[in-house]
Amino acid sequence: MITARLESGARLLDLVVEQAGRLASWTGFALVLVMAFNVLLRYLFHTGSVAMQELEWHLMAPVSLLCMAYAIKHEGHVRVDILYGRFPPCLKQGLEVVSCLVAVAFAAIIIKLSLGYVMQSYAIGETSPDPGGLPYRFLLKAMIPLGFLLLLIQSLAATLRALIPVFGGPASPESQPDRPLEHAAE
Numbered sequence: 001m002i003t004a005r006l007e008s009g010a011r012l013l014d015l016v017v018e019q020a021g022r023l024a025s026w027t028g029f030a031l032v033l034v035m036a037f038n039v040l041l042r043y044l045f046h047t048g049s050v051a052m053q054e055l056e057w058h059l060m061a062p063v064s065l066l067c068m069a070y071a072i073k074h075e076g077h078v079r080v081d082i083l084y085g086r087f088p089p090c091l092k093q094g095l096e097v098v099s100c101l102v103a104v105a106f107a108a109i110i111i112k113l114s115l116g117y118v119m120q121s122y123a124i125g126e127t128s129p130d131p132g133g134l135p136y137r138f139l140l141k142a143m144i145p146l147g148f149l150l151l152l153i154q155s156l157a158a159t160l161r162a163l164i165p166v167f168g169g170p171a172s173p174e175s176q177p178d179r180p181l182e183h184a185a186e
Contacts, residue, residue, distance in 0.1 A: 004169075007161070018070070027062040104159060111152065
């Protein structure tokens, strides 16, 4: 049955986002450690390191970009639905499919545009312009297409779930665009 395949595909895509999000979330812990180390260096030893300061914002890239799809998967984003809540279910379902497809297209465009940016950085061997800064700037820039790839994957999973009722399947709690707020943390 097509609805079972759609749900199976969505679960597989969710698994990719879930694992990537959990792995990338550890960069948040690393960021806390680096910031604490920098504070200790600055206030206890009156010294600092350019590389360690740069590492702080280098760690923000995976936290924000790689965890963005994870946050959306777990409904950690904000929905503003002043009008949406008043729409009939069939219109809500149609809007859900369209908005998911727009997110897929947006993510694909950002990936396409950012790949050249990353490749150029790699080709020139871009490093920090500051003395003592971090090398391999292309790794930082590679978080852009990687983060939007995860967003594309999550948007595809949401699209598959939004299509289940279109093909006659039941609207599961995960595919209902107007689910109550208390389920947002699940």
